[in-house]
Amino acid sequence: MRVVIVEDNSINLDLLCTMVGKLPHVAVQGFSDPALALADARQQGCDLLIADYVMPGISGLELIEAMRQLPSHAHVPMVMITADNDRAVRLAAIAAGATDFVTKPADPLELRSRVTNLLALRGAQNALADRAACLAAEIAEATRDLQRREEEIICRLARAIGFRDGDTWDHVDRVAQIARLLAEALGEDETFVRNLGLVAPLHDVGKIGVPDAILNKPGRLDPDELAIMRGHVGIGAKILAGGDSDLVQMAEAIAAGHHERWDGTGYPQGLAGSDIPLAARITAVADVFDALCSERPYKRAWPAEEAYAEICRCAGSHFDPACVAAFARSWPRIAPLVGASPDITVAA
Structure with missing residues (x-):
């Protein structure tokens, strides 16, 4: 699964990518510039976003809010990393679309546990979406089959009337x-x-x-x-x-x-x-x-x-x-x- 981490401090970014990258079946993409992360989100989806709160140009709050507006990221779990325990900050992050929080400095075990749980949630979402798409395709095909039968029956009835x-x-x-x-x-x-x-x-x-x-x-x-x-x-x-x-x-x-x-x-x-x-x-x-x-x-x-x-x-x-x-x-x-x-x- 693809995890995107956005942290303007290159040392912290490397540490976060290393910690998350040790999880099985996880591919990590790190960005030190939130604008590049947002541009990437417009091109391809991800299964989890981890973003620092305080960043130059685009804050973590603004980044999460912008990504939530993208259809591909509407249901992606998003984690904000912050040293600020201010309740108002956390409420603002939740309002912007944050799913969870991690406090700086991030504890490796806690971070991996939270990431594991959120990726499991994302996996369930993807499976449900795949199942819904499969059912929609089956319904569409069944509808087309009914329409074909409907057309055939009516056509033959009309033909019978014509010969009559x-x-x-x-x-x-x-x-x-x-x-x-x-x-x-x-x-x-x-x-x-x-x-x-x-x-x-x-x-x-x-x-x-x-x-x-x-x-x-x-x-x-x-x-x-x-x-x-x-x-x-x-x-x-x-x-x-x-x-x-x-x-x-x-x-x-x-x-x-x-x-x-x-x-x-x-x-x-x-x-x-x-x-x-x-x-x-x-x-x-x-x-x-x-x-x-x-x-x-x-x-x-x-x-x-x-x-x-x-x-x-x-x-x-x-x-x-x-x-x-x-x-x-x-x-x-x-x-x-x-x-x-x-x-x-x-x-x-």
């Missing part, structure tokens, strides 16, 4: 990618962006409960069929309701709210403006845009330029204007997903 709805897996995958890009452009944090990318593909999970004849009908739906189709929103919300995790709660919000409209004319609740959850507002833009660009049994695929213009046209009516602005800013990254030119210019 006329093989639209590519659509839900692009919706997830576009939603992530919009969230990033809106300045949302990493957790929000990750969660949105994971659960946006579940926006149409309620279509599991829609009959095949309606889901895959090649023509327009009649009013009764349209009402049944719109019921997928409520089915999806029920499937995802009551979740404890932020991820499932966001998925529920998206499933329930991605057909709401900014102006309040959407369904199922007729929510308007910021009453619609942000994740649902973002997903609505991503979903409609990619749906317009995709071929369906009941419609042709729109050219990306026309779909882009439609999204921009509906800002403030169908869509949150901030989400549309984020869509426009993100276009150079969205365009390759639908095979479009990144140089498109349509006023939002």
Whole structure:
């Protein structure tokens, strides 16, 4: 273990280094200049500091106080050597961060005993810190493993929904990618962006409960069929309701709210403006845009330029204007997903 001794008197410094250096597994570094000791502390840590109280330039009290401010020395045992038994001096040293005291002239046996005890304390601190770091690493790896499993389960569920709805897996995958890009452009944090990318593909999970004849009908739906189709929103919300995790709660919000409209004319609740959850507002833009660009049994695929213009046209009516602005800013990254030119210019 590394012990640093600071004593301006070279003879006393040599004696202290010799006494402490006889202890097993101890490497001693002596400094006669406290400024050099402080510079050393900024470069590397130590396991014990022994400092004289009275020194020129920087006193032992000031040295201990300065070293305590360094993260690497926050818990290092520090011993002050002083010939002054004044209670006020000792209280000031304790306030500065001193752990123990040795009275001049230092008794070799006492000094080695105190150093041995303090190094044992330091060893226990280091072992505890190592164990804490090991546990933190294990927890981080376990968390990453859970996240990977979480992502895999959600991905496979989304893929199943895609195949159920006329093989639209590519659509839900692009919706997830576009939603992530919009969230990033809106300045949302990493957790929000990750969660949105994971659960946006579940926006149409309620279509599991829609009959095949309606889901895959090649023509327009009649009013009764349209009402049944719109019921997928409520089915999806029920499937995802009551979740404890932020991820499932966001998925529920998206499933329930991605057909709401900014102006309040959407369904199922007729929510308007910021009453619609942000994740649902973002997903609505991503979903409609990619749906317009995709071929369906009941419609042709729109050219990306026309779909882009439609999204921009509906800002403030169908869509949150901030989400549309984020869509426009993100276009150079969205365009390759639908095979479009990144140089498109349509006023939002």
